[in-house]
Amino acid sequence: MFLINCPFCGERDQSEFSSGGEAHIVRPKQPTELSDDEWAEYLFMRKNIKGVQFERWNHIHGCRKWFNVVRDTSNDKILSVYKMGEKPPVNYK
Amino acid sequence: MKNKYSVFSLIKNALSQHENWQQAWGNPEPKKEYDAIIVGGGGHGLATAYYLAKKHNLKNIAVLEKSWIGGGNTGRNTTIIRSNYLWDASAGLYDHALKLWENLSQELNYNVMFSQRGVMNLAHNLQDVRDLKRRTHANRLNGIDAVWLNTEEVKKFCPIINTSSDIRYPVLGGTLQRRAGTARHDAVAWGYARGASEMGVDIIQNCEVKGIKRNGDRVEGLETTKGFIKTNKIGVVAAGHSSVIANMAGLKLPLESKPLQALVSEPVKPIIDTVVMSNAVHAYVSQSDKGELVIGAGTDSYVSYTQRGSHNIVEETLKAILELYPIFSRMKMLRQWGGIVDICPDASPIISKTNIKGLYFNCGWGTGGFKATPGSGDLFAHTIANDEPHKLNAAFNLNRFVSGDLVDEHGAAAVAH
Numbered sequence: 001m002f003l004i005n006c007p008f009c010g011e012r013d014q015s016e017f018s019s020g021g022e023a024h025i026v027r028p029k030q031p032t033e034l035s036d037d038e039w040a041e042y043l044f045m046r047k048n049i050k051g052v053q054f055e056r057w058n059h060i061h062g063c064r065k066w067f068n069v070v071r072d073t074s075n076d077k078i079l080s081v082y083k084m085g086e087k088p089p090v091n092y093k
Numbered sequence: 094m095k096n097k098y099s100v101f102s103l104i105k106n107a108l109s110q111h112e113n114w115q116q117a118w119g120n121p122e123p124k125k126e127y128d129a130i131i132v133g134g135g136g137h138g139l140a141t142a143y144y145l146a147k148k149h150n151l152k153n154i155a156v157l158e159k160s161w162i163g164g165g166n167t168g169r170n171t172t173i174i175r176s177n178y179l180w181d182a183s184a185g186l187y188d189h190a191l192k193l194w195e196n197l198s199q200e201l202n203y204n205v206m207f208s209q210r211g212v213m214n215l216a217h218n219l220q221d222v223r224d225l226k227r228r229t230h231a232n233r234l235n236g237i238d239a240v241w242l243n244t245e246e247v248k249k250f251c252p253i254i255n256t257s258s259d260i261r262y263p264v265l266g267g268t269l270q271r272r273a274g275t276a277r278h279d280a281v282a283w284g285y286a287r288g289a290s291e292m293g294v295d296i297i298q299n300c301e302v303k304g305i306k307r308n309g310d311r312v313e314g315l316e317t318t319k320g321f322i323k324t325n326k327i328g329v330v331a332a333g334h335s336s337v338i339a340n341m342a343g344l345k346l347p348l349e350s351k352p353l354q355a356l357v358s359e360p361v362k363p364i365i366d367t368v369v370m371s372n373a374v375h376a377y378v379s380q381s382d383k384g385e386l387v388i389g390a391g392t393d394s395y396v397s398y399t400q401r402g403s404h405n406i407v408e409e410t411l412k413a414i415l416e417l418y419p420i421f422s423r424m425k426m427l428r429q430w431g432g433i434v435d436i437c438p439d440a441s442p443i444i445s446k447t448n449i450k451g452l453y454f455n456c457g458w459g460t461g462g463f464k465a466t467p468g469s470g471d472l473f474a475h476t477i478a479n480d481e482p483h484k485l486n487a488a489f490n491l492n493r494f495v496s497g498d499l500v501d502e503h504g505a506a507a508v509a510h
Contacts, residue, residue, distance in 0.1 A: 001402075001404050001405065014395075015405045019394045019396075037495055039495075040494045043494075044438050045347050046346075046347065046349055047336070047345065048346070048350055049396075050336075050337050050350075050398045053396060074399065
């Protein structure tokens, strides 16, 4: 349980948000060209990082907008929040 | 040779104030090389080592555990054992485990307190009724005992349930598996550790894996906090940390690790002599031999390795518990904890080879791995020893996420994941 600083509404309880999982997984541009291995990679394989992870959240019980969060999954500390389409902060790579 | 536990050894040791009990398992320093190394000293890992030594004649085996054995999810679950799964592959896997449970105390000469007190799954709406009836039929076709109970029969089987039609999610019936039940979770880890140790398995605690050494497409050994250990067979049974270990070998797994919570109440006199689970309202409860109510809550929705979980998840569960069991309204909760569960997209486990030779994974048990402990160990040992899966775990390979041949127990299993 933690607070998330929604870029549109400000700081709210985590229970107002729904987690969208790992961020920056790009939808295949030409799905028909994809091999089974590439589909598996896109659909199912996840980094599931213990440490600094880039992820998507949706303020489902608030503004209902999507945005990105950088969070340390080993202690649930949020390091950065940025809007969809913005470049991910480089200092956490 | 270890002393056999029996009523005579109990009396003999009672006469010496229980000061002369033999150590149940050794505490060795790691050797330079092993024929096989199991990463993770929980129930599944220790069972794997036990069956490798017992059935596959591999003697030079080590189990590496980063803290103490049975200190992860083995010691954090709600100890429910059942095999009433919908699909044939799951039914085969979990009923294999259940059959091993039935004889496990004798097999290990260690009382795992396996109690076949029955598990009842409640239906709260018409779709639940249809799904659960379908599941009873599927179970019976697979030779698994299952019966459908109507509301009156539910009330008769567990009188403290509120079966009034006025509640938000009224009880419309339920299924019962009488062979299902609970066991003492710590005893399972300790029993397997003792059995494995007796056959020469080195159980090495406080030894964390830091890296996997590869030579091309095969493994050569493990970098650990106690130095490099050579081996050409590595079985990873690291539950919530499976992805962390996989990353060391340059592998990605279809897993997400999330906190799952449980809690126990203050101890009271016997009030519920079975296990009752409810999928729709997400509440399940049983009573431990100490008298505590053992309550399982849900997972958090986000990836986290923090072994705690959110307060609102516990609140939701307790709300549901109180509606179903108004008698518990003045109970005090004593302890709450979380474990990190590794969940597959199809909510079924992975017991599989990988594309790296000598590297095997047993993971993805998600919210329900404890029940499978003996079967999982047995089948994983078979997979490691023969470099081929047993027919019971063939469907649970890693390649199913490429082929699309998933074992989709999500929602079809007895409790929501």
